[in-house]
Amino acid sequence: MSALLRIEDLHMEGRRPTGEWMPIVRGVSLEARRGEVLALIGESGAGKSTIALSSLAYARPGCRFTGGEVLFDGTPVLDLSLEQKREMRGRRVAYIAQSAAAAFNVAHTLAAQITEGPAVHGTMPQAEADTQMVDLARRMRLPEPERIGRKYPHQVSGGQLQRLLAVMAMSCGPDLLVFDEPTTAIDVTTQVEVLAAFKDVIRESGAAALYVTHDLAVVAQMADRIIVLYGGEIMEQGGTDQILHEPRHDYTRQLMAAVRPPPRASGSGADLESSAQPPVLSLQGIDAGYGGVKGGKPGVQILFDVDVDIPRGQAVGVIGESGCGKSTMARVISGLTPSFEGEVRLDGKTLPPDVKHRDKKDLQRVQLVLQMPDVSFNPKKLVAQALGRPLEFYLGMTGAERDRRVGELLNMVELPADYAGRFPHELSGGEKQRVNLARALAAEPDVILCDEVTSALDTVVGAAIIKLLESLQERLDTAFVFISHDLSTVASFANRIVVLYAGRVAEQGPTRRILSPPYHPYTRLLLSSVPEMRTGWLEDHRATREAEQAMADVVNIGLTGCPFHTRCPLMIPGTCDVKRPPVHRLEEDHRIACHREIGELQEAPGVHG
Amino acid sequence: MIANLIVRRLVLGVITIWVMSALVFFGIEILPGDVADAILGQGATEETLHAIREELGLYRPAYVRYLDWLGGLLRGEVGEALGTGRSIAEMIGIRLPTTLTLGGLTAAIAVPLALSLGLIAAMYPGSLFDRAITFGTLIVISGPEFLIATLLVMLFAIELRWVPAVSYLSQDPTFQQIARAMLLPVMTLVFAVLAPMTRMTRSAVLNVMASPAIEMAILKGVPRMRIVLWHALPNAFAPIVNVIAINLAYLITGVVVVEVIFSFPGVAKLMVDGVQSRDIPVVQACAMLFCAIYIGFYILADVISIVSNPRLRHPK
């Protein structure tokens, strides 16, 4: 069969801040056939989106085509007139963007936007377009398919919006679908449904698809063939199984090596010795939130009655989906967001809630490392100054002594000592994150709080940071609180895991015990939602999870009862929705907050199959 | 929700005007001396001063006089001018229509013109038209209003002799007389207001055009006209209304300068004369009038953005 889309020796350039044009795509050639999903994978800056958009004859502002050809159905589309391009876009080639929340226009109803395509391309009358939309929405298993079109984008959850974007893309019956990281912006527990919906759409329509992503496990579910990109060039291409299991190119191997295996009880997480010794840091009954405090409660309460113990010298992972209060917990510990109820204890001593009232010695013992390496440094200061300040502030080091120590710290995080003379913008993302760690280490603390330290980084770079953290944790007697939304990363590194849901601790305990039954129902959902790096996982998952598909995917914060009850398959009506769940305390300090008996949780359907 | 926000905005507006009135009134109190000194000048004797103070009630405490004045403002009675003793309300009443016509005409021409120019420039960023607009408006913004006025007078009144340079209106002006008298002042004002308004409109629309929702519309194959009118404009609506309100400040400055240049018998001229002769009650009354109009439009702009916000109109 002849290719629907053929890209030949494509060259593109992007404009740098200095104004000069730099190549961002260098001689890429590829083919996509009907009924086939071709995945483009690679890290940020590899040119994935740029290449994918070229199939719509579109270059983002600041990018331009400099050579090569894009043939769609035999037509060289780059040479088309604006009007001809317009006729092709949406009707023959449809685009599904990364963030549906941003891609939908907030000023119009969903239906108006979804049926706009058929209207401007004149493919079908309005009434027919409306019926088709309802039909597509039903096939995507969206709730209330007849009525959802009347809503505005902000009235619909993120996962649903992403599916509605696919409905919109399908509205003109295109021949090629371009997916640009379509599940990156949503939580792992909602991702499965969206992926499944996409897969149905592609299969049923028989269209060709380009699927851009950096997530290899997602690729395994979606793609027939894979193209691996780096620096605007193709490193390797081949069938999905070949790329995933017998990568030939060095770079592909690096990528594969950086992937964490999905969390498994066996073999993951260094096991802890006994946790009999008192914790170095403990949170007791913490309530916290934002906005002015009125009548003992803040405007918005985020954390509810959080109890967590951090044993000395161990790594504790904190996991939960976006907005569940992970960062808030780190801010409470460091005193940036004072809790209004409960206590933070350091070695048994209660700390004042507000950082302003804590004394230097205590501050020194707890250090914070934040998520975004780009904004973690004052752009006007050298690395030496950034690292030197805590040395001077806490340890009173000055002059040559301080400079020597800065060099040592850089070596600790595996950077050459002469990096001290650089400005932050002269470092790559991974290097910034290393300096960020070094700054925390400079204080010689007992606890380091790491808030999503790898999520802004590429897989390979992030994996290297995790490795560094592991070796630091082995060498030093420092406890790490490792906050992340990625269960695989946490599970491979942490001794203990705390599972947060809507500001409450759902379950906590040693990693091994979290990853094996009895599970808290939310932990089970989380574990079963993490895609595995094998083809067919998605189908297996759906076969076993059919019963749960009607669940709401909206998190409700601050309800009475168990916060998870709107999504929980084991929900006990009349109990879970009104009463706070009790905490079951099992051995090795494993705690589960649930109304169900441990026996019932033990017997609930297993995670893997 | 919406009603709530609107009411809150209105209340805030009333409070703002009230605070402004207090500032306008008590600003005078900072000075040594009072209205009596101002009326009589330096050669005044103690007795005459005393008599006038009695008459004007200046011996009452400041806050009583303030409340009195505020009550007068609300009833439209703002006392007499110091120099002539004429009723200020009457003086303003005669001149207000002239000033409002001047401002209204300017707005009627400048707003649609600025919006279209800004919109077209934003539709074709980087085009020749866009660059001409950006450059041209920068030039006009840099020139003081009286430079524009002077150039227009030199061209139309002196070189071409089409219109009078000074706008005297007879007791019963004919339409032609009014039109000729208004032409140069309005042209000057349109120029002065057009430039900043066009620039701000352009950047408001450009801002919206850079959003992912617009990129999505392009990639759906929506025609350019429809992208601008159906996708971008509803989102640019609130910022544009805001732009218009902001530019009212330029319009007021312009009105003041223009009425003086063209000896235009309006409220602004009255106020400037008042400042020159230090006729405090006149200045206060005129200032409050302008401020109230200004704040009124600001509130209107905010209310429009509240009402046009889809997130507020269609709550979850």
Add this chain to the structure above:
Amino acid sequence: MSPAPGATAAPVRREFRFPPLGVYGYVCIAVLLFWLFAALFAPYIAPHTESAIVTGTSFAPIGDEGLLLGSDYLGRDLASRLIYGARTTLTLALVATILAFVLGVVTGFIAGIAGGWTDSVISRVVDAFISFPTIMLALLIVSIFGTSLAALVCAIGFIEATRVFRISRALAVNTMTQDFVEVARARGESLWWILWNEVFPNAFVPLSTDFGLRYTFSILLLSALSFLGLGVQPPYADWGSMVKDNMTGIFVGAAAVLLPALAIFTVTLSINFLVDWNLARAQKDISDELVK
């Protein structure tokens, strides 16, 4: 090329690069330097003093009676008055702008960093003044305090200070929510340390751009007041009042009306152009970030 992700660092660049200004940019700088020179050395380069009546002819045309730019309505040398006018206008506006920045930046930073009560109180007071259209506030202040040079500078300085306050406060609030400030706060640094070491260095560039804008506004406001007869008073020559005094000359098409107005225009246009260029450059950086 062999990929080695993450291992490469950006090369260290330190050399100073002259900004690619273009022809217009250099013309603007030349214009500003010209006026700066005139203002600084007025007594040495002006052929006459600013108040000397040198001819019996009012509105003598350009070049007449050996007067480079002709005479004004009283028969004073226009060129000399323009040079002295540069001195008055540019200096007064500059002092007012500096005053505005000292006042505005200090209060703005305090409000932005302290937050809470302090912030609310200062912000509400400033809001009240910002609610006035600029010209109204100026007229009110002048009607209260009169038109001495000091009063004028203070009035303009105060009015502009309310605007500078807004920007400084926004900059401070913005910087305070950045991660590197959070880290400093978590370390236990004092507000003063944060202000001096984190906020100020990052606010410097945007503030200096704003300084240019504020300066043009000060010049325009001062000129408008003078033009209304409520600004600089005789015997001082200032560009705004020169336009006003010579307004009658408009009927004979005198340079005396147009030139002072044009002088203001050349200064404000040059500054605006440079500021605009600077902003455009900053914006381009941002949009390129997005594209990357």
